[in-house]
Amino acid sequence: MKQYLFRLDRIAGELNAWLLAIAIGLGMLDLTVLAVKCMPALPPPPGAVSNANPAHTADPSPSPQTPNGRG
Numbered sequence: 001m002k003q004y005l006f007r008l009d010r011i012a013g014e015l016n017a018w019l020l021a022i023a024i025g026l027g028m029l030d031l032t033v034l035a036v037k038c039m040p041a042l043p044p045p046p047g048a049v050s051n052a053n054p055a056h057t058a059d060p061s062p063s064p065q066t067p068n069g070r071g
Helices: 001-038
Strands: none
Touching: none
């Protein structure tokens, strides 16, 4: 029985290093998410479509090409 307790103690000692590394990684992830949530939102890019003039949107259809492949 004493043998099993020594083995269990050794396994627990090795797991502690892994658990510490995982805890540090999760803490860093938590701080990163907190920092991003505290930052103000970025303004929309200047090329964004506005509701003021929707006629200036780009045509998503491809341009017609000639049968020989040269447009």
